[in-house]
Amino acid sequence: xxxxxxxxxxxxxxxxxxxxxxxxxxxxxxxxxxxxxxxxxxxxxxxxxxxxxxxxxxxxxxxx
Amino acid sequence: xxxxxxxxxxxxxxxxxxxxxxxxxxxxxxxxxxxxxxxxxxxxxxxxxxxxxxxxxxxxxxxxxxxxxxxxxxxxxxxxxxxxxxxxxxxxxxxxxxxxxxxxxxxxxxxxxxxxxxxxxxxxxxxxxxxxxxxxxxxxxxxxxxxxxxxxxxxxxxxxxxxxxxxxxxxxxxxxxxxxxxxxxxxxxxxxxxxxxxxxxxxxxxxxxxxxxxxxxxxxxxxxxxxxxxxxxxxxxxxxxxxxxxxxxxxxxxxxxxxxxxxxxxxxxxxxxxxxxxxxxxxxxxxxxxxxxxx
Ligand code: SF4
Ligand SMILES: [Zn+2]
Ligand SMILES: [Zn+2]
Numbered sequence: 001x002x003x004x005x006x007x008x009x010x011x012x013x014x015x016x017x018x019x020x021x022x023x024x025x026x027x028x029x030x031x032x033x034x035x036x037x038x039x040x041x042x043x044x045x046x047x048x049x050x051x052x053x054x055x056x057x058x059x060x061x062x063x064x
Numbered sequence: 065x066x067x068x069x070x071x072x073x074x075x076x077x078x079x080x081x082x083x084x085x086x087x088x089x090x091x092x093x094x095x096x097x098x099x100x101x102x103x104x105x106x107x108x109x110x111x112x113x114x115x116x117x118x119x120x121x122x123x124x125x126x127x128x129x130x131x132x133x134x135x136x137x138x139x140x141x142x143x144x145x146x147x148x149x150x151x152x153x154x155x156x157x158x159x160x161x162x163x164x165x166x167x168x169x170x171x172x173x174x175x176x177x178x179x180x181x182x183x184x185x186x187x188x189x190x191x192x193x194x195x196x197x198x199x200x201x202x203x204x205x206x207x208x209x210x211x212x213x214x215x216x217x218x219x220x221x222x223x224x225x226x227x228x229x230x231x232x233x234x235x236x237x238x239x240x241x242x243x244x245x246x247x248x249x250x251x252x253x254x255x256x257x258x259x260x261x262x263x264x265x266x267x268x269x270x271x272x273x274x275x276x277x278x279x280x281x282x283x284x285x286x287x288x289x290x291x292x293x294x295x296x297x298x299x300x301x302x303x304x305x306x307x308x309x310x311x312x313x314x315x316x317x318x319x320x321x322x323x324x325x326x327x328x329x330x331x332x333x334x335x336x337x338x339x340x341x342x343x344x345x346x347x348x349x350x351x352x353x354x355x356x357x358x359x
Contacts, residue, residue, distance in 0.1 A: 032298040042075040
């Protein structure tokens with residue numbers, strides 16, 4: 001799975017299966033601070049991931 | 065999970081709403097906030113203090129959609145690798161939604177950018193930034209009935225906590241959905257239409273409507289105490305949904321009592337240098353300008 005973390009401007013390739021909430025736990029990201037996008041669609045925390053998705057993690061906090 | 069109100073896929077949980085129903089609910093909440101706190105009406109001229117960030121773009125977009133008379137004011141502090149991008153975002157937004165805005169800059173007003181100033185002082189950039197921005201906002205809002213800002217539920221809960229933890233009573237006068245209601249008319253009324261909306265929902269709204277697609281972050285922002293509070297609050301909220309609302313609701317219930325504590329310090333004089341409202345003979349902005357030998 002390819003994960004782009006907007007705030008860090010970093011792309012990661014990871015092996016992962018599970019739901020969105022578990023993915024965020026694995027990446028040590030607080031769900032309150034992000035919005036998860038795949039294929040231009042917003043994913044909710046309960047959604048299952050197969051492992052072959054491209055995921056974008058948008059930051060909710062914009063400083064300034 | 066499905067939307068609570070229709071068969072479509074949810075974009076948010078607790079409560080679960082699809083895209084359309086989330087947008088609907090979000091806009092209704094803003095409208096309710098305006099009515100509940102009596103922020104302004106359709107005959108008044110509203111100046112939106114905008115940074116080109118998600119919060120102020122959301123305010124501008126919804127107020128225009130609801131038929132209010134709005135214009136934006138963007139303050140260009142002169143922060144490299146940040147402000148130029150949000151000005152681009154603002155220009156694009158303004159054209160797309162036909163919303164007028166003006167830019168005023170530290171450079172033309174103080175003949176110095178924030179980047180220049182921070183090199184000459186050990187004062188916290190955000191402290192200087194806030195004081196100067198407030199001065200310019202006052203200066204350029206004279207012909208308006210009301211200034212609307214993008215302050216949201218997160219900002220407010222943070223301010224309440226900061227005030228408690230550091231006893232920053234200077235923040236007290238800025239708490240609440242509506243501030244600056246002074247009888248003597250030196251202050252333009254300030255209002256927060258996003259008062260009850262969380263940062264996460266605002267980001268979701270801007271994403272779903274395509275209002276803001278780029279990520280921008282001020283290079284000075286990570287150094288702030290507010291940032292630490294924000295991280296802590298989000299941890300609490302994650303473990304205990306509703307924490308931020310609870311903090312703000314508690315404040316609202318005791319607003320009159322709490323704000324009285326700060327009133328002594330907020331009593332308004334006029335600064336003898338710039339003639340803007342000030343708690344002392346000389347305002348904070350002019351004090352810093354003097355210190356930096358800019359006036
Ligand atoms: S983070 Fe600080 S310096 Fe940057 S825009 Fe906000 S207040 Fe100004
Ligand atoms: Zn729906
Ligand atoms: Zn002054």
